Amino acid sequence: MFxxxxxxxxxxxxxxxxxxxxLVIAxxxxxxDKLPSVRELSKALxxxxxxxxxxxxxxxxQGFIYTVSGLGTFVTSPIHSVMDGKKAHELQDNIRRDIKELLYMGMTRAQINELLQELFEERGEGND
Amino acid sequence: MFxxxxxxxxxxxxxxxxxxxxLVIAxxxxxxDKLPSVRELSKALxxxxxxxxxxxxxxxxQGFIYTVSGLGTFVTSPIHSVMDGKKAHELQDNIRRDIKELLYMGMTRAQINELLQELFEERGEGND
DNA sequence: GACACCGTATTAGGCAATATAGTACACTGC
DNA sequence: GCAGTGTACTATATTGCCTAATACGGTGTC
Known part of the structure; x- marks a missing residue:
């Protein structure tokens, strides 16, 4: 698996x-989807x-998976984990902090925009 | 101090x-600038x-400060810590990972661009 | 019911990182 | 010399991570 x-x-x-x-995000x-059982994955790793x-x-x-006792663990549908406010906030704070550090190190605004552009293209995102 | x-x-x-x-980045x-001495700051905190x-x-x-034995520790001029390749790479990877997660959670491309816009304006950045 | 598979809980011990305390040494400026 | 600086070292307590072994309850199949 990994x-x-x-x-x-x-x-x-x-x-x-x-x-x-x-793996879920990608x-x-x-x-x-069913994840490997605890025992199975522990053996594999x-x-x-x-x-x-x-x-x-x-x-x-974190909202990525859910478990049913006796059956196994499964991937949550994204709609269930929508914008858990606290988590989204943390992620945005992380991004802010990292970008500020990159700017301090001399990276230009253009270079950062380019980084995002690549990310969006990679996902085949629309323009919204 | 904090x-x-x-x-x-x-x-x-x-x-x-x-x-x-x-504090340095901001x-x-x-x-x-001279930082508080080790003993001084430890007492304050x-x-x-x-x-x-x-x-x-x-x-x-990490390249943010330097020390002179017997004198103290001081803030490095940014030019000295420019684009340490490994560190810049790590920061960019972090940003990529966090943005992917935000997109998965349902955040839109427009909202992310807005986040960046605010960051740039906050710094009074030019356009490059 | 028996069985095999799931997740879950508990207890115990080893190990590494963190934080503290105390002491000591070398350098700089006065 | 002295006061202030960074630095090094030993020792100890605490915490988190990881392992090990065992046990319990739910689910589906036969």
């Missing part, structure tokens, strides 16, 4: 969270089931 | 790093001198 970087400063469960989040995992469980709990808290 | 949030998930030294970084602390020292070491590593 690889772990044991040399990373990030903890394992954080890496699991980030990787799955990316559309590799779609709404209502050769980590402890508790570690995977912690990652799933975090992903559920 | 306040610490002891309830935060962030460690103390990280909060010190972030706060000082913001222009509250200017190039060649009622934390251990070692914790402040760790924060200063990190800020020096």
């Amino acid at each position: 690889q772990l970087d044991l040399k990373s400063r990030k903890s394992i469960y954080e890496q699991v969270v980030d990787n799955i989040k990316e 559309g590799v995992l779609n709404s209502e 050769t980590v402890n089931p508790n570690t995977v469980q912690k990652a799933y709990r975090e992903l559920e808290y | 306040q610490l949030d002891l309830k935060s998930r962030k460690s103390i030294y990280e909060q010190v790093v972030d706060n000082i970084k913001e 222009g509250v602390l200017n190039s060649e 009622t934390v251990n001198p070692n914790t402040v020292q760790k924060a200063y070491r990190e800020l020096e590593y």
Whole structure:
């Protein structure tokens, strides 16, 4: 499914969270898709089931997945996690902080606009 | 100088790093300004001198400040920390990741452009 | 009901990072 | 010399992460 970087400063469960989040956002995992079970994924990654469980709990808290006891865990449809105000705020604050730092380092406004342009094109976004 | 949030998930030294970084980027602390001494700031924040020292070491590593033994620590002129490739890359990756997440959550391209617009205006930036 | 699969909870221990405390050393300017 | 600066070191307590092992309850199949 994905690889772990044991040399990373990030903890394992954080890496699991980030990787799955990316798969969902990129559309590799779609709404209502079933995720690997805790035991299955823990075996595949050769980590402890508790570690995977912690990652799933975090992903559920963030609204990306939901679980049905006895059945498994599934990808939430995006409509359910729409604009959780607090989270959107945090993301925007992060972006603001990072862009300010890039500007301080000498990056130009044009270069930043270019970065966004590439992102939008990559997603085949419209103009709204 | 600033306040610490002891309830935060962030460690103390990280909060010190972030706060000082913001002061530098916002222009509250200017190039060649002298920072409070390790002992002075640790007393003001009622934390251990070692914790402040760790924060200063990190800020020096990131290129925001420099130290002269026996004299103190000072703000680096921005020209010295220009576009450290690795760091700029990390920042851009962060921005990419956060914007993708915002788009997934339903934020529109227009709203994101607006966010940037506000940032640029706030800084009184030109058009390049 | 038996069984296999799911998520979940609990307890325990090891390890690393964080923060504290205290002490010591080298450098600079007066 | 002295006061102020950064820096280094040891030791300790606390916290978070990760592992290990075990147990419990829900669901679907037979």
